[in-house]
Amino acid sequence: MVRSTGSWYTVRTDDGREVECKVKGNFRLRSIRSTNPVAVGDGVSIIEDGSGTAFICEIDERRNYIVRKASNLSKQSHILATNLDMALLVVTIARPETSTTFIDRFLASAEAYRVPVAICFNKIDDLTSEEREMLDYLTLIYRDIGYDVLHVSAITHEGLDALPPLLNNRLTLLAGNSGVGKSTLLNALIPEAHARTASISDAHGTGMHTTTFSERYDLPQGGALIDIPGIKGFGTFEFEREEVSHFFRDLFSLSAECRFGNCTHTNEPGCAVLQALENHRLAPSRYQSYLSMLDDKDESKYREAY
Ligand SMILES: Nc1nc2c(ncn2[C@@H]2O[C@H](COP(=O)(O)OP(=O)(O)OP(=O)(O)O)[C@@H](O)[C@H]2O)c(=O)[nH]1
Ligand SMILES: [Zn+2]
Numbered sequence: 001m002v003r004s005t006g007s008w009y010t011v012r013t014d015d016g017r018e019v020e021c022k023v024k025g026n027f028r029l030r031s032i033r034s035t036n037p038v039a040v041g042d043g044v045s046i047i048e049d050g051s052g053t054a055f056i057c058e059i060d061e062r063r064n065y066i067v068r069k070a071s072n073l074s075k076q077s078h079i080l081a082t083n084l085d086m087a088l089l090v091v092t093i094a095r096p097e098t099s100t101t102f103i104d105r106f107l108a109s110a111e112a113y114r115v116p117v118a119i120c121f122n123k124i125d126d127l128t129s130e131e132r133e134m135l136d137y138l139t140l141i142y143r144d145i146g147y148d149v150l151h152v153s154a155i156t157h158e159g160l161d162a163l164p165p166l167l168n169n170r171l172t173l174l175a176g177n178s179g180v181g182k183s184t185l186l187n188a189l190i191p192e193a194h195a196r197t198a199s200i201s202d203a204h205g206t207g208m209h210t211t212t213f214s215e216r217y218d219l220p221q222g223g224a225l226i227d228i229p230g231i232k233g234f235g236t237f238e239f240e241r242e243e244v245s246h247f248f249r250d251l252f253s254l255s256a257e258c259r260f261g262n263c264t265h266t267n268e269p270g271c272a273v274l275q276a277l278e279n280h281r282l283a284p285s286r287y288q289s290y291l292s293m294l295d296d297k298d299e300s301k302y303r304e305a306y
Pocket of ligand 2: 258266271
């Protein structure tokens with residue numbers, strides 16, 4: 001399934017046609033408690049009944065999927081995408097600034113969903129020397145943890161050559177705050193995509209939301225990108241207090257040396273994480289992000305991952 005626009009689903013067939021499909025009525029009831037039975041990324045079987053209407057009759061088993069709550073009060077979820085090989089997190093140092101908290105929360109939820117992430121710093125054509133220092137600093141931090149980090153400009157095409165080999169034959173979620181240049185990047189990679197790009201909407205440098213529905217864009221060299229409207233990250237996931245550090249790779253590997261197995265790395269004696277923080281072997285921003293997720297847990301408020 002390559003595109004969803006409400007009650008119609010566009011399916012790309014093995015012979016390369018795009019077919020508009022409905023979902024068979026009783027099929028909805030059998031699906032998990034979600035507002036949409038089929039999502040972009042799903043492999044499906046369809047029946048074409050000769051009268052011009054096609055129906056999705058079967059969904060292949062999913063390797064993974066990402067959801068968001070349909071609404072704050074609802075117990076239902078909305079499946080955003082399925083069968084992802086990775087996520088490309090597009091971020092910017094400035095105009096707009098992507099916070100390290102946002103990056104780290106994204107990375108943590110990706111760990112929880114077991115979706116590998118590459119971090120793509122966009123707009124490198126538009127940086128002051130101070131901002132460039134920040135770029136280099138953050139690049140070091142994330143490469144050190146083991147993440148792929150790219151520097152690109154979707155406008156000048158600087159650094160774009162690094163993307164095709166990474167995206168080759170993979171289904172990749174395109175993620176990132178509004179205004180970081182996801183649509184521009186999509187257009188640079190797939191000129192036929194014609195994803196609508198908007199100019200920064202106001203003097204504050206915040207982006208205006210322009211994408212309106214989920215869509216899969218095939219890459220010329222194989223593989224595809226999934227663009228999702230208004231989605232910054234992976235939505236909700238449930239976790240226990242002790243689990244939070246499992247989603248921060250750097251903290252997790254340090255925690256093997258903590259005196260207590262259930263150490264929360266806040267004030268326990270013999271905590272290897274606190275020790276590393278003191279010795280500058282752990283980035284303060286990473287620790288701050290960890291604490292902010294622990295806080296969410298403590299307040300047990302409704303948790304959207306972002
Ligand atoms: N200088 C510079 N500007 C860029 C670059 N990439 C995108 N922009 C600009 O940033 C603004 C936002 O780009 P979009 O591609 O619409 O951003 P988006 O992430 O798709 O935003 P949403 O659709 O709101 O999610 C536009 O004015 C782009 O021209 C870049 O590499 N350098
Ligand atoms: Zn500890």
